[in-house]
Amino acid sequence: MKKIILICVAFIALNLCAYASKMPPDTIKITQGNTPNNENDTTLILDAPNPPMNNVWKKINNPNAKIVPYTYINEENVMWSKRIWREIDLRQKMNQSLYYPLVPVRDRKSFAQVIIDAVTKGYVLGKGEGKSDTIFLTAYETEDMKRIYNKKMVGNLFASAWDSLPTDTNGDGVTDIYSRFKNESSIGDIVKIRITEQWFFDKERSVMDVRTIAICLLMDEYKYLPGPGGSFIKVWFATKELFWIYFPEARPLFSQAECYNTKNDGARLSFDDIFWKRLFNGYIVKVENVYDRPISDMGQDKGYLKGLDALLEGEKIKNEMIEFEHNLWEY
Helix, strand or coil: CHHHHHHHHHHHHHHHHHHHHCCCCCCEEEEECCCCCCCCCEEEEECCCCCCCCCCCCCCCHHHCCCCCCCCCCHHHEEEEEEEEEEEECCCHHHHHHHCCCCCECCECCHHHHHHHHHHCCCCCCECCCCHHHHHHCECCHHHHHHHHHHHHHCCCCCCCCCCCEECCCCCCCCEECCCCCCCCCHHHEEEEEEEEEEEEECCCCEEEEEEEEEEEEEEEEEEEECHHHCEEEEEEEEEEEEEEEHHHHHHHHHCCEECCCCCCCCCEEHHHHHHCCCCCCEEEEECCCCCCCCCCECCECCCCCHHHHHHHHHHHHHHHHHHHHCCCCC
16 A cells, blocks of 8 residues: 555656646746855746736637638529618717727727728728728728828828917818817717628528628817817817728728627627627618618718608618518518
């Protein structure tokens, strides 16, 4: 019995020695050091420490995530299709995971910040200005992208840092005050996004499916009007398009960008998951039609309805699509 115990102890000791020889660089080791007060002082030495992590575990899944490929669609299997344009207000409660944080925190950025960083660094091409969804077909050159970015995000419309002369630049009777507000625009001014979607019924799979084709960032623009006591009042002026991106091109980027999960911090979603699973709320602003006109205003394209009437018209179109799919089946 004693021999068996000795063999077990020796086996455990050998395993501990083997484990100690494979200790990672940041493992604390105990060594003997010499000090003036005590020659046999035991000192803890941290050998070649790794940089500190902002988490208990190392994240592997999201930073290396791959996109789920779309199912191939054969034209002969598409028995019905409709293209719509939808606006998503990022300030709505369901969409706040796309809007926040306004300033990057730890491993999270807002959806707009992810897109702007990708475009300015050349990972994704911003698309040129134009009408309707044709604008995403022409890629910006690098200098054009810098011009658009500087003009609308930094504020090159301002003459100089301290030029406070009132000027009516747009001829609309509203005076702009060019002064200390040169860098006033921020990522928080991007309050909406506009997406182009293609809905279709695939008879081979017998499903109603949707593909997001392009995404556009919409930014609020403000004017500064003279106020009492020499102050200035910030007044909303318009919501304008920044640029479009081709969504399938940006999917690999979105799949690795985390967004906040209100239910579980250990299972963060990606922005690609948000669009893939339709975890957002939006309203229809245009459906493809013979006049090529939107329901509500889309930049230079003037809509035929305003306010609540436009929202109700969008809901009517959505319900018609639901009823169309429902009526395809017999019960």
